[in-house]
Amino acid sequence: MLEELGTNDQGDMIINIGPQHPSTHGVLHLVITLNGETVKKVEPHLGYIHRSIEKMCESLSYRQFIYVTSRMDYLSSHINNHGCALCVEKGLQIEIPARAQVIRVLMDELTRLASHLLWWGALAMDLGAFTPFFYSFREREMINELMEDTCGARLTMNYIVPGGVMMDLHPDFQRKVKEFLRLFKSKIHEYDDLVTGNIIFQNRTKGVGYISREDAISYGCTGPTGRGSGLSCDIRKLYPYEIYDQLQFDEVIETDGDSWARYKVRVGEMMQSMRIIEQLIDNIPEGEFQAKTKAVLKLPKGDFYTRVETARGELGVYIVSEGGSTPYRIKFRSPGFSNLSALDHMSRGGKIGDLMATMGTLDLVIPDIDR
Amino acid sequence: MISLEGLTTLLQTWLQNTLGEPWAFAAESVIVGIAAITLFAFLGLALVYMERKVAALMQIRLGPNRVGPKGIFQTSADTLKLVMKEGLTPDGADKFLFNLAPFMVMIAAMLVLAPIAFARNFQIWDLSIGVLYVAAVSSVAVIGILMAGWSSNNKYSLLGAMRSAAQIVSYELSAGLSILAIVILTGSLRISDIINSQADGWWIIKGHLPVLIAFIVFLIAVTAETNRAPFDLAEAESELTAGFHTEYSGMKFALFFLAEYINIFIGCAINATLFFGGWMPFHIGGWDSFNHVMDFIPSSIWFFGKTMFLIFLIMWFRWTFPRLRVDQLLNLEWKYLLPISMVNLLLVTFMAIMGWHL
Numbered sequence: 001m002l003e004e005l006g007t008n009d010q011g012d013m014i015i016n017i018g019p020q021h022p023s024t025h026g027v028l029h030l031v032i033t034l035n036g037e038t039v040k041k042v043e044p045h046l047g048y049i050h051r052s053i054e055k056m057c058e059s060l061s062y063r064q065f066i067y068v069t070s071r072m073d074y075l076s077s078h079i080n081n082h083g084c085a086l087c088v089e090k091g092l093q094i095e096i097p098a099r100a101q102v103i104r105v106l107m108d109e110l111t112r113l114a115s116h117l118l119w120w121g122a123l124a125m126d127l128g129a130f131t132p133f134f135y136s137f138r139e140r141e142m143i144n145e146l147m148e149d150t151c152g153a154r155l156t157m158n159y160i161v162p163g164g165v166m167m168d169l170h171p172d173f174q175r176k177v178k179e180f181l182r183l184f185k186s187k188i189h190e191y192d193d194l195v196t197g198n199i200i201f202q203n204r205t206k207g208v209g210y211i212s213r214e215d216a217i218s219y220g221c222t223g224p225t226g227r228g229s230g231l232s233c234d235i236r237k238l239y240p241y242e243i244y245d246q247l248q249f250d251e252v253i254e255t256d257g258d259s260w261a262r263y264k265v266r267v268g269e270m271m272q273s274m275r276i277i278e279q280l281i282d283n284i285p286e287g288e289f290q291a292k293t294k295a296v297l298k299l300p301k302g303d304f305y306t307r308v309e310t311a312r313g314e315l316g317v318y319i320v321s322e323g324g325s326t327p328y329r330i331k332f333r334s335p336g337f338s339n340l341s342a343l344d345h346m347s348r349g350g351k352i353g354d355l356m357a358t359m360g361t362l363d364l365v366i367p368d369i370d371r
Numbered sequence: 372m373i374s375l376e377g378l379t380t381l382l383q384t385w386l387q388n389t390l391g392e393p394w395a396f397a398a399e400s401v402i403v404g405i406a407a408i409t410l411f412a413f414l415g416l417a418l419v420y421m422e423r424k425v426a427a428l429m430q431i432r433l434g435p436n437r438v439g440p441k442g443i444f445q446t447s448a449d450t451l452k453l454v455m456k457e458g459l460t461p462d463g464a465d466k467f468l469f470n471l472a473p474f475m476v477m478i479a480a481m482l483v484l485a486p487i488a489f490a491r492n493f494q495i496w497d498l499s500i501g502v503l504y505v506a507a508v509s510s511v512a513v514i515g516i517l518m519a520g521w522s523s524n525n526k527y528s529l530l531g532a533m534r535s536a537a538q539i540v541s542y543e544l545s546a547g548l549s550i551l552a553i554v555i556l557t558g559s560l561r562i563s564d565i566i567n568s569q570a571d572g573w574w575i576i577k578g579h580l581p582v583l584i585a586f587i588v589f590l591i592a593v594t595a596e597t598n599r600a601p602f603d604l605a606e607a608e609s610e611l612t613a614g615f616h617t618e619y620s621g622m623k624f625a626l627f628f629l630a631e632y633i634n635i636f637i638g639c640a641i642n643a644t645l646f647f648g649g650w651m652p653f654h655i656g657g658w659d660s661f662n663h664v665m666d667f668i669p670s671s672i673w674f675f676g677k678t679m680f681l682i683f684l685i686m687w688f689r690w691t692f693p694r695l696r697v698d699q700l701l702n703l704e705w706k707y708l709l710p711i712s713m714v715n716l717l718l719v720t721f722m723a724i725m726g727w728h729l
Binding site (some may be wrong): 013015021022023034037124125126127128129130131134135138194195198200201203204351352353354355356 | 426429430431432526527530534600601603604607608609610611612690691692693694695696697698699
């Protein structure tokens with residue numbers, strides 16, 4: 001920690017980026033070693049937003065602990081809830097009504113879209129362009145309103161519960177989703193003109209933050225970060241849950257391993273999410289939205305693991321049960337933590353500006369890393 | 372029609388008749404100084420307001436609309452807030468240099484106002500080396516920025532200042548070469564000569580392709596020299612929080628902020644003078660009746676119209692482009708702009724020798 005004070009014995013400058021810094025998007029603290037403008041080492045320091053969610057979950061019942069998980073990766077709160085609900089359902093062996101399954105997948109994909117939209121704007125902002133942020137928030141606002149209609153919350157949803165979903169869809173849901181899709185499609189060309197086709201943007205991201213497929217595997221990179229390096233790691237394809245195995249969608253994979261590849265993966269994923277929503281929005285089956293469950297859930301003795309694909313990668317939920325009404329131990333495998341661990345490897349030898357581009361395309365959500 | 376030229380002549384005759392030659396000169400200096408400072412403050416406020424409205428236009432929002440009609444007093448209110456704020460000096464800073472730096476930047480910006488012709492025969496100082504003076508004095512600002520970065524005793528500031536120095540020193544070159552292109556065509560460094568040479572058409576029109584290239588290079592160089600996006604590396608907020616003025620607050624920060632806008636104004640005013648004829652109305656050689664109609668629009672409106680259009684362009688850049696990386700920034704200058712402007716200078720010289728521009 002002493003070297004945080006200034007320069008080290010090789011004459012390199014040590015700079016603290018964060019915990020309050022415009023481009024760390026939260027309370028991430030990076031200690032970077034600089035030789036001029038060149039980054040020699042990046043050392044993430046965590047713990048600024050640690051709320052000991054895993055420990056808290058141990059004293060909450062199986063219905064209650066799901067609410068806490070909305071606060072982990074707050075941009076994919078539906079998907080966090082979904083992962084936990086799946087794990088509990090796996091333990092209890094509950095059959096989920098078809099309607100609930102479709103609603104869950106719809107919500108997951110809308111969340112993924114909203115999260116990627118926010119990432120898109122924030123990445124452009126990291127690279128110095130402010131305007132895209134407003135464009136992406138214009139579309140994201142429509143999704144937020146959809147969420148608000150459905151479950152009353154815009155960020156921390158708590159909508160998916162063991163056995164199904166909390167309440168039925170809003171009557172306007174289908175109409176509004178279709179309106180959103182129509183509007184979003186008519187705006188995509190703006191996105192391409194403003195950012196994707198911009199030569200400065202391409203120069204800032206191509207060849208920046210490279211990570212090979214082998215390194216991506218050894219660092220445990222998942223989600224768009226792994227897929228940008230050519231690693232097939234989409235849980236929706238590899239270990240399908242709910243109705244993902246019946247849907248037509250592609251796993252977007254790029255092989256370049258740089259920030260530009262990760263950018264293209266995320267943009268491609270937005271298109272795939274839209275494809276999934278389009279397939280489902282007219283085919284929501286009638287029926288119950290929640291299975292009949294007992295008032296107090298008690299998982300049998302044993303351990304249960306499920307994984308879901310959040311907007312950032314693979315979220316693993318591991319529950320150890322002693323047979324009581326609260327979990328004995330819960331562990332979350334968060335995608336952000338593993339992706340962040342590769343940051344040092346990716347940004348060594350680059351410039352400070354490259355570090356921001358790399359960090360932007362990793363799409364870090366700090367509460368997800370710290371929990 | 373009130374002309375600014377008439378006003379100044381009237382004032383001068385009145386002063387000379389009442390005070391006598393030496394005192395009239397002293398009084399004029401004071402009046403000019405006050406006018407320059409007033410213009411400085413007014414331009415700062417107006418351009419900040421304009422920037423916010425342009426940004427809002429680009430970003431599908433309304434911009435300031437609460438203080439005064441359409442929010443026109445927003446920037447005045449902001450300035451008032453900045454004046455009342457405490458001007459902190461960090462503990463480890465070099466106090467003298469830290470407090471001097473904003474004034475260096477501001478004085479450099481104000482000095483460059485001197486040779487700019489705002490309207491027909493309305494100019495503070497029509498010195499014989501006008502454009503050379505502009506090029507020389509505008510680069511003094513970098514000393515202030517380096518001072519701010521070094522004396523703040525902050526690593527972000529230091530990095531920002533170093534970036535800024537590298538950037539301004541590099542882009543001076545192609546800016547200078549673009550100015551030279553016009554100087555070759557005009558045969559004079561004096562601003563009034565440059566403007567008068569465009570009486571039968573602006574250089575951008577009658578200068579053919581070489582002048583167009585020089586204009587584009589100059590526009591890029593001005594954007595870079597004023598540390599504006601996409602070249603705002605010196606204060607890249609996502610990398611260096613606020614770059615060289617990270618530690619500044621209150622009025623000292625405001626001076627940097629205002630100087631940036633004055634520099635934009637000056638850069639665009641010089642740009643308009645060199646390539647769009649400054650206050651010269653839109654003339655086409657030979658079309659005398661058309662030229663006469665154009666002369667009815669006051670020269671100050673022509674000057675400010677052209678300058679504001681160029682400022683709008685620069686603001687448009689800022690709210691559209693992402694920022695370049697530091698090595699890409701220097702590559703752009705040394706590998707592309709500088710060779711292009713050198714070849715272009717040869718082209719212009721050839722064109723001037725052959726007399727194609729007449």
